Amino acid sequence: METPVNAAAGDPTESLRTALVERADALYRDVDFNCIREWKLQNGGAKAVGFLPIYAPREIIHAAGMLPVGVLGGGDAVEIVKGDACFQSYICHLPRSVVELGLNGALDCLDGMIFPSTCDVIRNLSGMWQILFPNCYVKYLDMPQNYQNHIGGEFFERELSLLIDDLEKLGGERATPQRLRHSIALYNENRRLVEELYKLRIHAPWTVPSSELYLIVRAGMLLPVEEHNKLCKQYIDAVRASARRPMDMARVVLRGCFCEQPPLDLIKTLERSGCYIVDDDWMIVSRWIDGDVSTEGDPLANLVQAFLQRSPACPSLYLQKGKKGDALVEATRDARAEGVIFSAPSFCDPALLDQPMTLAAVKNAQIPCTSFLFAENTGQFQTIREQAGTFADAIKLS
Amino acid sequence: MTIATPLKDASQERQKAMIAEHFHKLAVAHETGRKAVYTFVPGNLTELLLTFDLLPVLPEINALQSGMRQKSGDYVQKAEKMGHSEDVCAYVKCDIGMLHSGNIGPTGERLPSPDLLLLSYTGCFTFLKWFELLKEEYKAPVAMLHVPYQSEGRITPTMRDYVVKQLKEVIIPALERISGKKYDEEKLRHHLALSAKAEDDLVHVLETAKRRPSPIDAYFGAVYYVGPIFSSFRGTTDAVEYYQLLRAEIDERVARGEGPVTPDGAMGPERYRLVVEGPPNWTSFRELWKMFYLEGAVVVASTYTKVGGVYDDGFRHDPSRPLESLADYCLGCYTNRNLRARSDMLIKYVKDYDADGFLVHSIKSCDSFSAGQLLILNQVEKATGRPGGFFESDLVDPRYFSAANIKNRVESYLQMIEQRRAAGAVR
Ligand code: SF4
Ligand code: SF4
Numbered sequence: 001m002e003t004p005v006n007a008a009a010g011d012p013t014e015s016l017r018t019a020l021v022e023r024a025d026a027l028y029r030d031v032d033f034n035c036i037r038e039w040k041l042q043n044g045g046a047k048a049v050g051f052l053p054i055y056a057p058r059e060i061i062h063a064a065g066m067l068p069v070g071v072l073g074g075g076d077a078v079e080i081v082k083g084d085a086c087f088q089s090y091i092c093h094l095p096r097s098v099v100e101l102g103l104n105g106a107l108d109c110l111d112g113m114i115f116p117s118t119c120d121v122i123r124n125l126s127g128m129w130q131i132l133f134p135n136c137y138v139k140y141l142d143m144p145q146n147y148q149n150h151i152g153g154e155f156f157e158r159e160l161s162l163l164i165d166d167l168e169k170l171g172g173e174r175a176t177p178q179r180l181r182h183s184i185a186l187y188n189e190n191r192r193l194v195e196e197l198y199k200l201r202i203h204a205p206w207t208v209p210s211s212e213l214y215l216i217v218r219a220g221m222l223l224p225v226e227e228h229n230k231l232c233k234q235y236i237d238a239v240r241a242s243a244r245r246p247m248d249m250a251r252v253v254l255r256g257c258f259c260e261q262p263p264l265d266l267i268k269t270l271e272r273s274g275c276y277i278v279d280d281d282w283m284i285v286s287r288w289i290d291g292d293v294s295t296e297g298d299p300l301a302n303l304v305q306a307f308l309q310r311s312p313a314c315p316s317l318y319l320q321k322g323k324k325g326d327a328l329v330e331a332t333r334d335a336r337a338e339g340v341i342f343s344a345p346s347f348c349d350p351a352l353l354d355q356p357m358t359l360a361a362v363k364n365a366q367i368p369c370t371s372f373l374f375a376e377n378t379g380q381f382q383t384i385r386e387q388a389g390t391f392a393d394a395i396k397l398s
Numbered sequence: 399m400t401i402a403t404p405l406k407d408a409s410q411e412r413q414k415a416m417i418a419e420h421f422h423k424l425a426v427a428h429e430t431g432r433k434a435v436y437t438f439v440p441g442n443l444t445e446l447l448l449t450f451d452l453l454p455v456l457p458e459i460n461a462l463q464s465g466m467r468q469k470s471g472d473y474v475q476k477a478e479k480m481g482h483s484e485d486v487c488a489y490v491k492c493d494i495g496m497l498h499s500g501n502i503g504p505t506g507e508r509l510p511s512p513d514l515l516l517l518s519y520t521g522c523f524t525f526l527k528w529f530e531l532l533k534e535e536y537k538a539p540v541a542m543l544h545v546p547y548q549s550e551g552r553i554t555p556t557m558r559d560y561v562v563k564q565l566k567e568v569i570i571p572a573l574e575r576i577s578g579k580k581y582d583e584e585k586l587r588h589h590l591a592l593s594a595k596a597e598d599d600l601v602h603v604l605e606t607a608k609r610r611p612s613p614i615d616a617y618f619g620a621v622y623y624v625g626p627i628f629s630s631f632r633g634t635t636d637a638v639e640y641y642q643l644l645r646a647e648i649d650e651r652v653a654r655g656e657g658p659v660t661p662d663g664a665m666g667p668e669r670y671r672l673v674v675e676g677p678p679n680w681t682s683f684r685e686l687w688k689m690f691y692l693e694g695a696v697v698v699a700s701t702y703t704k705v706g707g708v709y710d711d712g713f714r715h716d717p718s719r720p721l722e723s724l725a726d727y728c729l730g731c732y733t734n735r736n737l738r739a740r741s742d743m744l745i746k747y748v749k750d751y752d753a754d755g756f757l758v759h760s761i762k763s764c765d766s767f768s769a770g771q772l773l774i775l776n777q778v779e780k781a782t783g784r785p786g787g788f789f790e791s792d793l794v795d796p797r798y799f800s801a802a803n804i805k806n807r808v809e810s811y812l813q814m815i816e817q818r819r820a821a822g823a824v825r
Contacts, residue, residue: 085772086770086772086773087769087770087772088760088762088768088769088771088772088790089762089790090485090762090763090768090790091765091768091769095769117523117547119523119765120522120523120524120765120766120769121765121769123523123547123549123769124737124765124766124769124770125769125770126549126736127549127736127737127738127740127770128737128770128773130736130737130738131737131738131741131773131777132773139549140547140549140550140736142546142547142549144544145519145526145542145544146542146544146560146564146568148567148568150563151560151563151564151567151568152544152560154559154560154563155546155556155557155559155560158556159556315527316523318517318519318526318530318542318544319530320542324530324534346485347485348485349485349486349487349523349524349527349765350523350527352483352485352486353483353486353487353490353524353527353528353530353531354527354530355481355483356480356481356482356531357530357531357534359481360534373485
């Protein structure tokens with residue numbers, strides 16, 4: 001990690017923050033998923049279930065006594081040896097590295113994998129997993145595209161009930177209503193903490209560098225929610241005590257990275273080129289539901305309701321009401337951002353097919369914007385740095 | 399699909415006339431008070447549209463026609479200039495480019511703008527984005543039908559109920575609103591019965607390829623045969639008559655012991671029998687076909703001819719359970735099946751059609767088909783012991799069709815079959 005720009009040397013708050021970020025950074029670099037193996041050992045061989053972006057009902061996995069594990073790709077640290085042989089030339093990078101992680105044994109610690117209906121690549125990856133890893137429980141989770149209670153809601157509730165049955169059969173606990181309520185409460189807290197972190201960044205981005213926020217939130221993809229909640233709280237306390245001072249940077253919203261993740265160095269590059277990222281769509285599973293899921297009444301029905309009514313506007317879900325891009329314009333205003341950066345993975349259909357519509361909305365709202373492509377293993381950032389730098393300068397001068 | 403057809407049998411003439419008439423109806427639709435409903439080939443609900451006297455428009459068919467007529471390259475680039483990414487499905491860009499070039503359909507007449515976008519989300523995620531884009535372009539309403547994916551290789555009651563409920567509560571009310579007509583289930587049954595008849599004949603035709611020599615090419619040739627049933631004619635008497643004609647013609651070829659007809663006339667002796675996975679390339683369709691027929695390679699079965707419906711496993715539209723059978727049709731389309739089911743289908747084809755091998759044509763901009771195809775190839779090779787081959791291009795973006803490269807691949811592949819034959823591995 002870089003030393004924070006104007007941290008006082010020896011400041012105990014800064015040292016605590018550094019320690020927290022270092023811990024999150026170590027998890028980010030744990031591409032062998034050793035932390036999951038350790039967790040299983042410490043928890044008497046409890047099961048762990050992986051999930052691909054962009055959504056998983058983590059509450060249900062947790063209520064089954066299992067650890068939900070975000071499998072977000074191999075980033076820039078995994079060399080693709082076998083993964084390439086499974087895919088054609090023109091495809092995003094995430095499936096290559098996920099298959100690589102599967103074939104190199106890193107994901108052996110996962111007893112199951114959930115593939116949400118994010119796009120055709122992840123959909124087909126679910127079928128590949130069934131073939132390549134016949135001993136792993138594979139669940140393709142069709143997110144409803146009809147948002148009426150008695151239609152899409154009923155379908156989704158049946159899907160989730162099946163998942164509960166399957167996880168019990170896999171050797172977990174029965175996710176009873178009581179257990180589920182407890183898990184929902186923990187994830188409500190988790191979303192509140194993540195939201196607080198995002199709000200702090202909007203309020204004073206110089207106190208919450210995005211490269212740190214990214215790591216802290218990403219740690220939640222591997223840590224048990226109880227531990228992640230602690231980590232978030234500690235980090236938030238450190239941020240609140242921060243004495244860092246603002247710099248002359250442009251406030252931007254970043255969009256397009258909801259599935260394949262940008263390399264950490266890309267985020268740092270954007271910051272170094274003069275951008276305060278004040279909103280983003282990384283790991284949207286952490287912020288999936290707007291507000292709390294009720295812990296009263298039927299918890300499964302509550303999860304379904306929350307999904308139908310309070311999921312984020314996202315390219316993988318059909319936009320039934322309103323206009324494309326309105327949510328982004330609103331988020332830009334809420335974050336008091338001065339510009340939007342569209343940064344999508346190469347060959348990402350949902351992001352790239354969505355982009356002309358959201359881009360038009362942003363332009364109509366007279367919000368400056370720019371766009372570029374990346375891959376999780378991009379290693380050269382010179383062009384992006386120049387483009388983002390020019391963009392930030394233009395915003396500052398306007 | 400017959401605009402550029404080289405096959406001049408009576409069935410082809412018939413199909414050509416049907417298409418011309420349909421596109422003319424579309425051209426004058428709004429003057430004559432008819433409504434146009436845009437929808438997709440996989441999961442199309444043509445019988446339901448016919449029940450409401452609505453005219454279907456299939457943007458994928460328009461795109462492939464633009465590819466065959468060498469117009470797609472310009473359309474794709476036009477869309478890219480408007481801000482559409484180079485990386486996404488070229489069908490979408492071709493459609494948007496065409497729309498911004500006057501929306502002239504394959505017969506040279508203008509297409510009406512949609513009164514409804516019937517988004518049957520079956521087997522391909524891009525459909526969702528495509529109609530979101532068209533919604534903005536045309537300011538037309540969308541009726542969304544979410545068809546769940548057959549991830550476990552079977553249709554569950556939950557999936558069927560979900561689709562039927564949407565048909566009843568979302569799709570039919572939307573069609574009633576647009577057409578101003580009440581839903582008439584008897585009329586739907588009538589169209590479904592006609593569909594089933596045509597489906598019987600199509601299956602008969604496709605299965606003639608089990609013979610030696612095969613009287614048809616079940617990929618390049620069969621894209622013409624599936625045209626009516628995949629597009630606007632399923633459930634019509636026109637389609638029934640077309641497939642009767644076609645069946646009789648193919649049966650005659652069988653009786654005469656003839657092989658397929660190609661753009662250059664009758665194909666020479668059948669030397670290789672192949673199964674193909676993936677859609678064809680449309681911009682160099684004939685050139686690609688020629689690479690096969692000049693070598694005596696005939697495709698005896700293909701999966702592309704199942705994208706608009708899989709009928710050779712026994713499924714038929716069923717008038718006795720109208721909405722359930724529409725649901726099963728949507729759920730059963732080829733790209734809505736998981737990879738194991740797709741591999742099994744190919745394995746069965748290789749065996750049932752006694753193929754020498756199989757080829758995968760990977761489409762650059764189509765993840766629905768292409769993601770995972772190499773694993774399918776590996777599975778089919780393992781299960782059949784027959785050699786598999788792989789080549790890449792695109793559907794309608796001519797920049798990705800490298801003729802020399804593909805020819806080389808096809809030739810080397812056929813040589814590999816020869817070598818295996820010599821070694822006794824393949825007959
Ligand atoms: S990066 Fe895009 S195309 Fe690739 S798996 Fe993720 S959502 Fe799908
Ligand atoms: S991605 Fe493939 S299946 Fe989907 S619309 Fe494009 S060509 Fe058709």
